[in-house]
Each structure stands twice: as structure tokens, then as C-alpha cells.
Amino acid sequence: MSDNMDKKAGMESPSKDFTAQLMQQIEAEERALSSLISNHGKLETSDAFLAGVMEQLEGKSVARPYRPVIPKAVWAGIAAVFTGLALFLSFSGQTGSDSSLDKRYDSVLESFNAFFAGSGFLHYILIPTTAVALILLLDLGFRKKRGMS
Amino acid sequence: MVSLDDQIYIQRVLDGNTSSFTHLVEKYKDMVFTVCFRILRQREDAEDVAQQVFLKAFKNLHSFEGKSKFSTWLYTIAYRTAISGSQVKKPETISDELYTEKGPQQEFPQIEELTSAEQRVYVREAIAALPEIDGVLISLYYLDECNVQEIMEITGLNESNVKVRLHRARKQLKVTLEGLLKHEMKSIL
Numbered sequence: 527m528s529d530n531m532d533k534k535a536g537m538e539s540p541s542k543d544f545t546a547q548l549m550q551q552i553e554a555e556e557r558a559l560s561s562l563i564s565n566h567g568k569l570e571t572s573d574a575f576l577a578g579v580m581e582q583l584e585g586k587s588v589a590r591p592y593r594p595v596i597p598k599a600v601w602a603g604i605a606a607v608f609t610g611l612a613l614f615l616s617f618s619g620q621t622g623s624d625s626s627l628d629k630r631y632d633s634v635l636e637s638f639n640a641f642f643a644g645s646g647f648l649h650y651i652l653i654p655t656t657a658v659a660l661i662l663l664l665d666l667g668f669r670k671k672r673g674m675s
Numbered sequence: 676m677v678s679l680d681d682q683i684y685i686q687r688v689l690d691g692n693t694s695s696f697t698h699l700v701e702k703y704k705d706m707v708f709t710v711c712f713r714i715l716r717q718r719e720d721a722e723d724v725a726q727q728v729f730l731k732a733f734k735n736l737h738s739f740e741g742k743s744k745f746s747t748w749l750y751t752i753a754y755r756t757a758i759s760g761s762q763v764k765k766p767e768t769i770s771d772e773l774y775t776e777k778g779p780q781q782e783f784p785q786i787e788e789l790t791s792a793e794q795r796v797y798v799r800e801a802i803a804a805l806p807e808i809d810g811v812l813i814s815l816y817y818l819d820e821c822n823v824q825e826i827m828e829i830t831g832l833n834e835s836n837v838k839v840r841l842h843r844a845r846k847q848l849k850v851t852l853e854g855l856l857k858h859e860m861k862s863i864l
Contacts, residue, residue, distance in 0.1 A: 554860045555849065555856060555860060556845075558856045558859035558860045559817075559845065559848060559849060559852070559856060559859075560817050561859055562794070562798050562852060562855060562856065562859055563798060563802070563813065563814075563817040563818065563848075564817055564818055565791075565794075565795075565798075566791075566794055566795040566797075566798035566799065567709075567798055567799065567802055567813075567814060567817060567818055568705055568706065568709055568814075568818050569705065569708055569709045569712050569799075570705050570708070571704050571705060571708045571722060571725065572722060575700075575704055575708070575722060575725070575726070576697065576700050576701060576704065578726055579700050579704075579726050579729045579730070580694075580696070580697060580700070582726065582730055583693055583696060583730065583733055584693075586693070586733070586734070587691060587693065588688060588689055588691075588733060588734065588736045588737055
């Protein structure tokens with residue numbers, strides 16, 4: 527207790543605006559440095575710089591990164607549709623829990639045959655051709671949208 | 676994040692209008708050159724590298740995603756290209772040996788009599804006396820008003836490294852430019 531009082535008694539106090547003055551000095555110094563550097567620190571290129579850059583760019587175009595024309599999402603959708611169809615057909619053709627792998631395979635084939643047989647052999651050609659045509663149309667649409675040739 | 680002005684010109688370039696790139700070169704050429712010069716310290720080399728920077732930026736403009744300012748992206752290319760073309764080792768940590776507490780390098784004549792051109796020489800010499808990387812940091816901080824986050828992105832340095840380097844560089848500049856600073860402060864206070 528008495529030690530603290532001794533310490534306090536021994537301390538001298540600066541003027542009331544000591545902190546304010548000090549901070550003003552520090553801020554002024556910072557502003558002065560900022561002003562000097564921003565006024566005199568920036569270097570300038572030669573007059574021919576811009577022309578030099580543009581000359582080198584003449585005839586060049588921005589590199590376009592490779593992007594698949596058909597997005598992954600579309601492929602995922604196509605895959606999901608076919609997987610779903612295959613699963614649906616395999617389970618719909620299942621006759622009982624004791625069916626072996628061969629039987630199930632046969633039933634899947636039968637299901638596929640039943641699916642296509644109704645409309646005849648043309649569907650084997652027509653459906654894949656239609657699918658390919660749709661994909662090509664999609665491809666064309668994306669190309670046009672992106673301005674690709 | 677990208678200024679509307681920049682975004683318009685970037686989009687035009689991406690749409691095939693190469694001449695719109697002129698605007699971007701004109702706007703950023705001095706700062707890109709300054710960044711290159713601070714590292715390379717040779718005017719001709721810095722100008723060659725600055726040209727390469729703009730060519731790289733043009734070719735890779737599609738990869739600019741607009742998440743940061745265009746200037747930040749461009750200065751990152753400038754910094755890395757200049758570093759790779761120089762003998763300056765990419766800094767990992769700060770070495771105290773880099774800093775020598777120097778007194779004012781020369782007595783300023785009559786400060787009041789210094790012309791603006793003479794002041795420019797003193798300021799540029801003072802910045803040139805800093806280690807290369809610190810010269811870049813000071814330029815980005817004061818000339819382009821980049822914040823610490825942006826400087827970190829450009830240089831790849833961590834936050835404390837940027838802060839400590841900036842602090843020490845400022846300290847050294849204040850010593851080197853003491854006379855000029857006092858004169859400048861008189862006009863501020």
C-alpha cells in the first residue's frame with residue numbers, strides 16, 4: 527500500500543493534452559509520408575508502352591478454355607434416365623425372390639424386348655437416332671449461345 | 676467487387692473487341708510498371724516484364740472471375756512475373772538482417788528550396804533503398820491504397836508478414852526522408 531503511494535508520489539504527469547498532441551504528431555507524420563509517396567512514388571512507363579502492348583496483341587484473341595459443349599449436368603441427367611429405366615425394367619421383370627442371376631438377366635432382356643416389340647424393330651433404330659439428334663441439337667444450341675463456331 | 680467501368684471493358688475484350696484492352700492498359704500501366712520496377716530495379720527490364728504482364732492478362736482474361744478487384748488480379752500477375760524474372764527470392768519469413776537502421780542518407784539542402792522534381796528524386800531513392808519486396812508493399816499500400824488483405828493476395832505473404840514489413844518499411848522511410856517529412860508536416864499541421 528505504502529509502496530504504491532510512494533510510486534504514485536514519484537510519478538510526474540505530462541500536460542493534459544499530451545496524448546492528443548502525440549497522436550496528432552503521429553497522424554501528421556503518417557499523412558505526410560502518404561502524401562510524399564503518393565505524389566512522387568509512382569513511376570511512369572515510356573510513351574511507347576501502350577502502343578507496344580497493343581501491337582503485340584494485334585490479331586490475338588483471348589484464349590478460351592476448353593469447356594465441354596454438353597454440360598456435365600446434362601450427361602448426368604441422361605445417365606440417370608437410362609439407369610432409372612434399367613432398374614425399373616429389371617425390378618418389374620422380377621418374378622420372385624428365389625430367381626437366380628441368369629433368370630433375372632433373362633427377365634431384363636424379356637422386359638426390354640416387351641418394351642420395344644410393341645412398336646416393332648424400327649424403335650431400335652428410331653429411339654437411339656432420336657436421342658443422338660436431340661444431343662446434337664443441344665450441342666448446336668450451346669455452341670450458338672457461346673459464340674463458338 | 677470489380678468496378679463497373681473495368682467490368683464493361685473486360686466484357687468487351689472477352690467478346691472479341693481487342694481494342695477495348697487499351698483502356699485497361701492505359702489505366703493500370705503505371706502501377707504495373709511500378710510493381711515490376713520495385714523488384715527488377717532496371718527500367719528496361721521492368722518495362723519488358725510489364726508488357727509481358729499485360730499479354731498474360733489478356734490471354735488469361737477468361738480466368739478472371741471477378742471475385743477480387745481487377746487491379747488485385749493484375750498486380751498478382753505483375754508481382755509473380757517480376758519475381759520469377761528476377762534474382763529476388765520469394766520471401767517466406769522476415770529476416771532482421773534485411774533491415775539496417777540507417778540514418779538520413781544525405782543532408783537535405785534547403786528543403787524549402789527543393790523543387791517538386793528534386794523531392795521526387797529523394798522519395799524514389801528512399802523507396803529504392805528498401806528491400807525489393809518492401810518497396811512493392813509500400814507502393815501498393817500508398818499508391819494504390821491496397822489494404823492488407825489485398826496485399827496478401829498479391830504477394831502471397833501472410834498477414835503478420837505484410838504488417839511487420841509495412842511497419843518496418845515505413846519506419847525506415849521516415850528516417851530516410853526525415854527532412855522532407857518535417858517540411859511536409861508543417862504544411863499539414
